[in-house]
Amino acid sequence: MHRLEDDTPEDELPTLSSALATATRTLAAAGVASPRVDAELLAAHALGVPRARLLTASLDRVAAAEFARLVAGRAARVPLQHLTGHAPFYGLELAVGPGVFVPRFETELMVEWALARLTPQARVVDLCSGSGAIALAVATRLPTTQVYCVERSEAALAWLRGNVTRLAPRVEVVVGDVADDAVLGGLTGAVDMVLCNPPYVPESAPVDVEVAEYDPREAVFAGADGLDLMPAVARAAARLLRPGGLLAIEHDDTQGESLPRLLRATGHFDEVEDHRDLAGRPRYATARRGAERAWQDGLL
Structure with a gap:
């Protein structure tokens, strides 16, 4: 994904929809098995919202930079759960990591x-x-x-x-x-x-x-x-x-x-x-x- 500079104007930030599309392509090219799902889960984590709320969410500078960082990590094949710090299991959110x-x-x-x-x-x-x-x-x-x-x-x-x-x-x-x-x-x-x-x-x-x-x-x-x-x-x-x-x-x-x-x-x-x-x-x-x-x- 494109690296955001700290002084990127808010009106030049990518829309969430375009950021998700770019992230999906990046993850697919890296061989991630579920690129769209992972992109959405990372975006939800960056924004601090449930995945179901992405349709009404938008990126600010901080969330956009965090999303870009997370996508870069996932493209390097760091496990999704290590990036978010948790793994869903039978309705629970388990803390996981190295x-x-x-x-x-x-x-x-x-x-x-x-x-x-x-x-x-x-x-x-x-x-x-x-x-x-x-x-x-x-x-x-x-x-x-x-x-x-x-x-x-x-x-x-x-x-x-x-x-x-x-x-x-x-x-x-x-x-x-x-x-x-x-x-x-x-x-x-x-x-x-x-x-x-x-x-x-x-x-x-x-x-x-x-x-x-x-x-x-x-x-x-x-x-x-x-x-x-x-x-x-x-x-x-x-x-x-x-x-x-x-x-x-x-x-x-x-x-x-x-x-x-x-x-x-x-x-x-x-x-x-x-x-x-x-x-x-x-x-x-x-x-x-x-x-x-x-x-x-x-x-x-």
Whole structure:
């Protein structure tokens, strides 16, 4: 976009309509997947108005300069959410930025599955919580549930704690590794549902620039087949869940058969199913904790 000088007269500023058209062309040329949508969201952020109010909005010098700055950043493939400082998820506005995985719309499908099966007094654990998207979606829709977030990354924990404080302070943030059997040791066999959006992308899979350069690598990739962390997630879920408790794990679209097979192989889960997203791609697996037994026996 054209760089605005500080002394640009107000009557020489571009109209919002022409600025949006220019921004859309700039973002499209940079390879941004949704150039018009991103341009409108950036304009709304620069103006401090909802996107729906752009039709009646106009640019002043300050907003025009800020919009130009934001568009330049997005054209350099800085994630939209890093530029605005927030990511929408299931009706929430989550604070995000460097060091934390930006939640995706597809994960909302797993949240819907969970909410349809949770009771008001349920105890829920969100493993690999990141920004807290899943946990906070549950906690704000079912305010009498007990919700725990488990996260090990110090960078992600800063964002997680901020989101919890702002949106649902009763949620408990637990610092720990999903592979550590001591994490939430007091809840062994006492949890009604475990939810998890772990790193699951195969190392060789192509990803967008925004993912490759800005999402934390440890929150995205998980070995050659993307399944490196899944045994630890299955083990943690089997330890925490009561008999009959439910598990849901998001996964890569190449894992629609391999992850359910892994869960069945533990011998601790029944009713293992895989679920597809709105595009028909395998997206998350669910299971029910089987009959009570010593959780340590026979696990991966």
